[in-house]
Amino acid sequence: MLSSGRKFAGSGFGVWPCRRTIIAAMAALVLLPIEISDAGWLSDVFKSSSKQGKSSKRVATPKPATLAKPAASPKRHTAKLAALGPAGLKPSALKPVAPKCDPSKFRIVLDVGHTAESGGAISARNVDEFVFNLRLAQRIEAQLKAEGFAETRLLLTEGKARSSLVKRVSATNNLPANLFLSIHHDSVPKSFLEDWEFEGKKSRFSDRFSGYSVFVSLNNPEFKTSLSFAELLGKEMKAQGLQYAQQYSQPIMGRYRHPLLNKETGVYSYDKLVVLRKSKMPAVLLEAGSIINRDEELKMDSAERRDIISGGVTAAVKEFCDPRWGILGPV
Numbered sequence: 001m002l003s004s005g006r007k008f009a010g011s012g013f014g015v016w017p018c019r020r021t022i023i024a025a026m027a028a029l030v031l032l033p034i035e036i037s038d039a040g041w042l043s044d045v046f047k048s049s050s051k052q053g054k055s056s057k058r059v060a061t062p063k064p065a066t067l068a069k070p071a072a073s074p075k076r077h078t079a080k081l082a083a084l085g086p087a088g089l090k091p092s093a094l095k096p097v098a099p100k101c102d103p104s105k106f107r108i109v110l111d112v113g114h115t116a117e118s119g120g121a122i123s124a125r126n127v128d129e130f131v132f133n134l135r136l137a138q139r140i141e142a143q144l145k146a147e148g149f150a151e152t153r154l155l156l157t158e159g160k161a162r163s164s165l166v167k168r169v170s171a172t173n174n175l176p177a178n179l180f181l182s183i184h185h186d187s188v189p190k191s192f193l194e195d196w197e198f199e200g201k202k203s204r205f206s207d208r209f210s211g212y213s214v215f216v217s218l219n220n221p222e223f224k225t226s227l228s229f230a231e232l233l234g235k236e237m238k239a240q241g242l243q244y245a246q247q248y249s250q251p252i253m254g255r256y257r258h259p260l261l262n263k264e265t266g267v268y269s270y271d272k273l274v275v276l277r278k279s280k281m282p283a284v285l286l287e288a289g290s291i292i293n294r295d296e297e298l299k300m301d302s303a304e305r306r307d308i309i310s311g312g313v314t315a316a317v318k319e320f321c322d323p324r325w326g327i328l329g330p331v
């Protein structure tokens with residue numbers, strides 16, 4: 001339980017000393033200054049614009065020189081498996097007629113949303129979204145690796161606002177990955193914010209909405225496969241007892257309104273999101289929960305909730321990698 005927003009705002013990076021080397025190594029590979037012109041609500045920063053598009057052309061392609069190049073990409077096979085979908089899987093599909101996805105070679109990029117310098121949304125208790133994103137992504141990474149997905153990688157980007165998010169995507173495309181999952185925490189449009197005081201500091205909150213949501217882009221070249229994973233992810237989040245955020249399909253959201261693709265799993269389309277539409281591999285963005293909602297912020301700060309979400313993500317990845325997991329039961 002969160003005792004204080006300041007507590008982990010001040011010591012957030014000190015709690016993973018054993019991972020520092022790994023993070024530093026990864027950061028050295030993919031750290032790229034990014035420009036985010038709008039430090040407001042999270043969704044704004046992912047929208048492409050003509051300005052961003054122009055600046056992106058001046059961005060040099062990053063060189064992941066020290067990353068080992070995989071021998072062969074299982075993407076085609078993965079897409080084929082995923083395209084079957086859990087619902088459409090016939091008994092015959094249980095037969096190992098084709099080599100199944102090998103978790104040890106399946107490359108997953110966990111994109112930590114925002115940066116230390118440009119932290120995204122600010123929680124009801126004045127903690128940057130980036131802090132939540134990093135903690136959750138690290139927990140997911142640990143669980144995926146524990147389940148045999150040894151090629152799981154955190155994608156950390158640094159820098160102040162102003163740089164194009166295309167840089168982040170370039171790093172991802174050059175890794176390269178079989179699956180891209182961007183980790184975020186949700187907020188609300190500014191018009192919904194209310195004032196309150198937390199630890200003597202004027203703060204802002206909105207208890208109006210809560211829940212996770214999953215986004216895909218129709219403009220992603222692997223849209224169908226992205227949607228397959230998104231639906232698995234939404235299904236597993238729901239199976240963990242979580243509820244999705246329903247407000248995005250409502251008129252009250254104005255320009256933040258998005259089509260709800262699956263009313264059971266909470267999968268929305270957000271076609272302009274740069275990290276989704278520019279990624280060459282299947283790409284999904286998870287808003288794990290609301291940190292502007294005062295009650296949900298406390299939950300999102302708990303190790304218990306991180307474990308629950310990590311369990312959902314890991315189950316979805318396993319099922320995506322091998323749909324038979326969906327038949328064989330809980331993972």
Ligand SMILES: [Zn+2]
Pocket residue numbers: 042043113114120121129184185
């Ligand atoms: Zn965000």
